Amino acid sequence: MSFQPQQCNSLLYHTSVLLESEKTAHAFSTRLGGVSEGDFASLNLRGSCGDAPERVRENYRRLCTVIGASEERAVLAKQVHGDTVRAVTAADAGKGLLRPVDYEADALITDEPNLPLFVFSADCIVVLLHDPEAGCIGAVHAGWRGTAQAIAAKAVEAMAAQYGADPARIRAAIGAGIGPCCFETDSDVPDAMAAAFGEAAGPLLERRGAKWHVDLKGLNRLQLIASGVPEDRIDVCPLCTACRLDLYWSHRKMGERRGVQGAVIVKK
Numbered sequence: 489m490s491f492q493p494q495q496c497n498s499l500l501y502h503t504s505v506l507l508e509s510e511k512t513a514h515a516f517s518t519r520l521g522g523v524s525e526g527d528f529a530s531l532n533l534r535g536s537c538g539d540a541p542e543r544v545r546e547n548y549r550r551l552c553t554v555i556g557a558s559e560e561r562a563v564l565a566k567q568v569h570g571d572t573v574r575a576v577t578a579a580d581a582g583k584g585l586l587r588p589v590d591y592e593a594d595a596l597i598t599d600e601p602n603l604p605l606f607v608f609s610a611d612c613i614v615v616l617l618h619d620p621e622a623g624c625i626g627a628v629h630a631g632w633r634g635t636a637q638a639i640a641a642k643a644v645e646a647m648a649a650q651y652g653a654d655p656a657r658i659r660a661a662i663g664a665g666i667g668p669c670c671f672e673t674d675s676d677v678p679d680a681m682a683a684a685f686g687e688a689a690g691p692l693l694e695r696r697g698a699k700w701h702v703d704l705k706g707l708n709r710l711q712l713i714a715s716g717v718p719e720d721r722i723d724v725c726p727l728c729t730a731c732r733l734d735l736y737w738s739h740r741k742m743g744e745r746r747g748v749q750g751a752v753i754v755k756k
Contacts, residue, residue: 491661491725496554497521499531500735504616504661506723507753512618512625513555514753516663516725518735522547524747532737532747533608535585539747548585548606557604557754559585564606565593567629571637573646576603594634595643599624599651601755608750610739611666611729613704615640615712616753617647619658624651625753630708632673636680640708641715655716660723663751664736667728668694668703671740677702685710 490505499521507514522531523546528539531551535544548559563576564584574593578600583589596605597617605627607614613635617626626643628634640660647653678700681689688710692703705724712722729736729749737746 490723491516494554499550499554501551501554502663502725504723506659506721507616507618507661509618509620510756511620511623512753512755513557514616514661514751515551515555516614516751517551517749519737519747519749520735522550527745528747531749533606533750534748537744537747545585551750551752552604555604555752555754556756557602561602562604562606562752563596565589565596566591567594567607568592569631569633570594571634571639571642573597573639573643575646575650576600576605578603594630594639595626595628595646597624597626597643597647597650599755604752604754606750606752608748609665610737610742610746610748613665613708614663614751615643615708616661616663616751617643617658618753619647619651619653621657622647622651622653623755624653625755627751627753630704632677632680632702632704635704635707635711636684638684638711641711644712644715644717656718658717659721660712660717662705662708662722662724664725664727664729664732664749665705666730666738666740667705668692668701670728670730671702671704672699673702675700681707
């Protein structure tokens, strides 16, 4: 696979060959290599779960360090499973980690350097985007509701409208998330996907008895292709967060008493 494991001391993360660039740096975190303890051990990036704030900040510092960035400049969002894309500026540096977030969004985009954009999940899909020529980047959180609302495609559209990105130049990497092996649902999820994608969703929805199994990573890939991103510029991590509890937190398997992993991209 073109997702590669990287290790710095005890910190384990993944990178995508497609996103490797002299102009950007990125990482898809695992739960390994941080300082949090107990239910949040060890690289927890979730600040609202009862973990000690100083430990969460140290975890961000460690992850930012491996990509040559500063956690003091990190930009997070209040993720609400919606379709809002926020264009980030220097005025947003530190929001979500050092100071409160005053907006809701499930995708962040920017063309400014030294602003690490973070999205996080514990089964949902995370997507990182980069147009090397336009010099812009994006980070997307796509749960099933966000997927049905085309949040990844809307991030591509916003990068084009805001920064002159060309979807044909955009490189995308879809990180680890719950796979169809474990994402078992009632009919509400496949109904939403069929409404959003039409017949194209069919091969990514499988009925097994009374339940459905849904390929969220495949649906986000399909969405990116429909928005103009070339198939050969979309990287998909095959790892399932619910299968690999040794590497990831999973809301489906662990409930609320857990941390989150994240994805980060920064323009150098």
